[in-house]
Amino acid sequence: MTSKPINDSQLLKTALLVFLGLLWSLRLSAIKAAGLSGIPVYVIVMFSALGIAMFFSGFALMRGDWPPVDRPTVVFYGLSGLLGFLAPFALEAAVGPHLPVFVFVVIIATMPLFTFGVSAFIGQERLHPAPAMAISLGFAGAVTILWDISRDAHSVEVGAWWVLAAFGVPLLYALNTVFIASRWPTHAGPVNVAQAQALIVSAAALLGGAVSGATDAWPLVALNVPAMLMIALGEGLALVVYLRITRDHGATYVSFANYASIVFAALIGAVWFEDRLTAVTFGAALAIIGSVVIYHRHSGRSVAAASTRCADG
Secondary structure (H helix, E strand, O other): OOHHHHHHHHHHHHHHHHHHHHHHHHHHHHHHHHHHOOOOHHHHHHHHHHHHHHHHHHHHHHHOOOOOOOHHHHHHHHHHHHHHHHHHHHHHHHHHHHOOHHHHHHHHOOHHHHHHHHHHHOOOOOOOHHHHHHHHHHHHHHHHHHHHHOOOOOOOOOOHHHHHHHOHHHHHHHHHHHHHHHOOOOOOOHHHHHHHHHHHHHHHHHHHHHHHOHHHHHHHHHHHHHHHHHHHHHHHHHHHHHHHHHHHHOHHHHHOHHHHHHHHHHHHHHHHOOOOOOHHHHHHHHHHHHHHHHHHHHHHHHHHHHHHHHHHO
């Protein structure tokens, strides 16, 4: 009698992860389309941050459900906004122009490795062969997909210092994910946290844009309005789903959406940008699916074992 609720819960857990990967891939594809239209990265960041903040603020106004404000929660909002948005965005803007897209995306794909390492280091997750194997298998699949669709895009000389600096981006994302999972405020929901983060990020982005004069480039948004709207909508929905999974299922599990997004990005690229797909890509996609299944089963057994220990105690 108890198997159905458990199965439903596991199904929802998997569906949310797949949905998050799809949202991230749509956002990346829209960013690519906006860039090809001539819209600078800093305009994309400012527009998307402001759009997300306005969307969630309107949603909160309709529901009358604003983010709780107290000292620990405000500190949580600020640190998660810094680690998850402001710091990695600034580093991406500094490093991105000096690295081929292929190299940079491969570096970003190391986020699950960093996340698992940080989680194990602070004792949030135990070191076991199964999750380590799952993460390694997923990373191998992700790198294979990126290599297969970009074979000629990475034959460029790359500075070692820029590569080293680029690893700070997935490290920051990993630290933010582990921080959110371990310090989540119990009286705030995912939408509350998403709104607070968006308000902080948009305020910082607009202030920085005003000081640097970047706000003068706002009219460039008109070059590809559909792509810009998709970026804001995709990022907003992805933020809520990401926060929900992180809160309920842990930092390492949500990081697997990074691998899923690469699979979806390859498929979208084939349809939207006429990128090529081969049997190697599909084989690597199966490896990524296998990595999620391995970790999913391991985490399910860990939860069951913990429940048994509690019942025995």
